[in-house]
Amino acid sequence: MSQNLRIPGPTPIPPQVAEALGRPMINHRGPEFAALLGRVTEQLQYFFQTTNRILTFPSSGSGGWEATVVNLFNPGDAVLAAPIGVFGDRFAKVGETFGLNVTRVETEWGQANDPQAVVEALSRLPEAKGVFLTQNETSTGVMNDIQALATAIRGVRPDILICVDAVSSLSCVDLQMDAWDLDIVLTGSQKGWMVPPGLAMIGVSERAWKAHEQSRMPRFYWDFTRVARTADKGQTPYTPPVNLFFGLDVALAMMREEGREAIFARHQRCAELTRERAVAMGLELYANPAVASNTVTAIKTPEDIGAKAITKALREREGVVIAGGQERLDGRIIRVGHLGYVHEPEMTACMDALERQLQALGYQSPASVRG
Amino acid sequence: MSQNLRIPGPTPIPPQVAEALGRPMINHRGPEFAALLGRVTEQLQYFFQTTNRILTFPSSGSGGWEATVVNLFNPGDAVLAAPIGVFGDRFAKVGETFGLNVTRVETEWGQANDPQAVVEALSRLPEAKGVFLTQNETSTGVMNDIQALATAIRGVRPDILICVDAVSSLSCVDLQMDAWDLDIVLTGSQKGWMVPPGLAMIGVSERAWKAHEQSRMPRFYWDFTRVARTADKGQTPYTPPVNLFFGLDVALAMMREEGREAIFARHQRCAELTRERAVAMGLELYANPAVASNTVTAIKTPEDIGAKAITKALREREGVVIAGGQERLDGRIIRVGHLGYVHEPEMTACMDALERQLQALGYQSPASVRG
Numbered sequence: 016m017s018q019n020l021r022i023p024g025p026t027p028i029p030p031q032v033a034e035a036l037g038r039p040m041i042n043h044r045g046p047e048f049a050a051l052l053g054r055v056t057e058q059l060q061y062f063f064q065t066t067n068r069i070l071t072f073p074s075s076g077s078g079g080w081e082a083t084v085v086n087l088f089n090p091g092d093a094v095l096a097a098p099i100g101v102f103g104d105r106f107a108k109v110g111e112t113f114g115l116n117v118t119r120v121e122t123e124w125g126q127a128n129d130p131q132a133v134v135e136a137l138s139r140l141p142e143a144k145g146v147f148l149t150q151n152e153t154s155t156g157v158m159n160d161i162q163a164l165a166t167a168i169r170g171v172r173p174d175i176l177i178c179v180d181a182v183s184s185l186s187c188v189d190l191q192m193d194a195w196d197l198d199i200v201l202t203g204s205q206k207g208w209m210v211p212p213g214l215a216m217i218g219v220s221e222r223a224w225k226a227h228e229q230s231r232m233p234r235f236y237w238d239f240t241r242v243a244r245t246a247d248k249g250q251t252p253y254t255p256p257v258n259l260f261f262g263l264d265v266a267l268a269m270m271r272e273e274g275r276e277a278i279f280a281r282h283q284r285c286a287e288l289t290r291e292r293a294v295a296m297g298l299e300l301y302a303n304p305a306v307a308s309n310t311v312t313a314i315k316t317p318e319d320i321g322a323k324a325i326t327k328a329l330r331e332r333e334g335v336v337i338a339g340g341q342e343r344l345d346g347r348i349i350r351v352g353h354l355g356y357v358h359e360p361e362m363t364a365c366m367d368a369l370e371r372q373l374q375a376l377g378y379q380s381p382a383s384v385r386g
Numbered sequence: 387m388s389q390n391l392r393i394p395g396p397t398p399i400p401p402q403v404a405e406a407l408g409r410p411m412i413n414h415r416g417p418e419f420a421a422l423l424g425r426v427t428e429q430l431q432y433f434f435q436t437t438n439r440i441l442t443f444p445s446s447g448s449g450g451w452e453a454t455v456v457n458l459f460n461p462g463d464a465v466l467a468a469p470i471g472v473f474g475d476r477f478a479k480v481g482e483t484f485g486l487n488v489t490r491v492e493t494e495w496g497q498a499n500d501p502q503a504v505v506e507a508l509s510r511l512p513e514a515k516g517v518f519l520t521q522n523e524t525s526t527g528v529m530n531d532i533q534a535l536a537t538a539i540r541g542v543r544p545d546i547l548i549c550v551d552a553v554s555s556l557s558c559v560d561l562q563m564d565a566w567d568l569d570i571v572l573t574g575s576q577k578g579w580m581v582p583p584g585l586a587m588i589g590v591s592e593r594a595w596k597a598h599e600q601s602r603m604p605r606f607y608w609d610f611t612r613v614a615r616t617a618d619k620g621q622t623p624y625t626p627p628v629n630l631f632f633g634l635d636v637a638l639a640m641m642r643e644e645g646r647e648a649i650f651a652r653h654q655r656c657a658e659l660t661r662e663r664a665v666a667m668g669l670e671l672y673a674n675p676a677v678a679s680n681t682v683t684a685i686k687t688p689e690d691i692g693a694k695a696i697t698k699a700l701r702e703r704e705g706v707v708i709a710g711g712q713e714r715l716d717g718r719i720i721r722v723g724h725l726g727y728v729h730e731p732e733m734t735a736c737m738d739a740l741e742r743q744l745q746a747l748g749y750q751s752p753a754s755v756r757g
Contacts, residue, residue, distance in 0.1 A: 017410065018410065020410065020411055020412070022415075024625065025411040025412075025413075025414065026411065027411055028408070028410065033408030033409075036407040037399070037403075037405060037407045039388065039391065040391055040397065040398055041389070041391070041396075042391065042393050042707045044709070045701070045707065073444065073445050073446045073583065074444050074445055075444045075627075076624070077607065077623075077625075078445075078624075081606050112605070113604045113606075203625070205411075205628075211627060211629035212625040212627050212628055213629075233483050234483070235451070235484075236449050252448075253446040253449075254395065254396060254447065254448075254576055254583040256582065256583050257576075258407055258582035258629075259627075336416065338413070
């Protein structure tokens, strides 16, 4: 039985991309790879909406956190982190691991950052050199308004380094690196990009490059300068994940043909379909609906039916794979991914299966109980 | 024209592996991935010849250097590095980058490490906590005798941390992690493993784990403890390169069926064929023939014909891709890879093409001149 993989990444791979992944290897120091790297970088700039440099690393998306911390900062630097869930919290922890002085703006899980609260926290932290934000918090299904946050932050701190984790949102929803004046935007291949995991991509602003020049944090693998210097020769400092580049090249061409706005609209339609179906079943969304994510939907599990029973039934009886909750949300929510290679029919099939399996597990929706 | 890719990595991919690379994605937190990780790890242990833990990282092979340095050592720790070329030198530089006190044993390029010289250097460095060795130096085509080196080192320093870069040799030539009492053995997917680049694999001895417990170097992405803890649950701390695991699983099954000794013998035959053909053309090997590598052959270019002209002619006229020299060897040598998915016919075709293109470039072998 072929699976309907509906976790928030890795996401399904289109057949054209799957074919490209198995292409014969090439010399990563030769002209073919130089052309490939150039083409991919230019297409990425279209989706990052930037003329900035975009650096690639053979790593998972979370490598982007470490790269940001060790390239832009020095031990002891103050940063404000605004986590709204597990992944934002980890970004903050990476900062702490490398000696940054991290202050957190606390936000109730299920909610987005309040720009005013971030600005107030910054006013109490005049020494802050950077802010860590998450565009889409995969653990809670909440999407921040990065434009509003960046505008508010720039209003009080025009030169602060705004570092945005856009791992599970970039290319799926609008993010304008240049127009919104963001300094670091990081993402990973296995989310909206329709490619297997293993490639991190990081946009770096001129302000970030200046900070990089002042940073004395020890670094080798993540060093922006080494990556940029070799990129100028159409290469990478160490062997790149060649077959992921093959796949990304094909995926980006497909995405470019579909167009940015059409992709955003498709993600919005799939998200709305998912949320509407959940609510129609009498389920409660975990995220505040006003800030619900267009790439992942978190749904509270019915009181008597734990998340594990639901994910197991869907996997074993329906071939539909969804995710449970993480850390304090373990067992309390299920999460449905709708990003990357996704269209309405897969989401309808997923929610049909969820409805069937909930019924099989004895779930009665409040509506049907009332009825 | 399909290429005969004869660089020392990435190496060609067998068709079965190519097919596996495009398989549908799976949940990296689900039972399929747990089974896959377990299977791959056990097969890797067979090739590392160890019962030690083997950790995997989404990274190029060179990430293994950084992982070794930040997990086992503290800033200020003394280590002895024994580079015999570009890659050994980079391993030493990574140590220096993170504050280790690195002393180098100097060895003429083209030669292997002399165990006696290493032991003498250690006697002058009683505070040394570790030794950095390279099994196969890809830049010079030299293979060290790691068994002899480890035996000599253990004779004087039974508890020193022996850290071996086996990126371009492991699985192609004999390396017995346990019997030779090695503490770190690191490799990368794109070499002998017949898989695209993007996955680093690191064997960690009990002695290395004890050193890890004493190390206070800041680390997040490379942290052995995080990787080991999640491995115990059949997972990885962050999204693993799922499709490289698919490929590695298939490649390891093929390799297991062929058997370790048969693979070593095949590499030896391909290497001998390559060296014999080069010598028969009147070319000079860069490496001392007594320590010539079984995975990559470095050949001095004829006086009047630079490496670039040769690699270009081979690529454009023959579809054969070989490598030039690096750093101080740039332009002075060509390098032919014979590792991973390689058999005699490809090497014969490669050397036939080299002979044709050298003649086309006006090369006259000393033998034919004499004749």
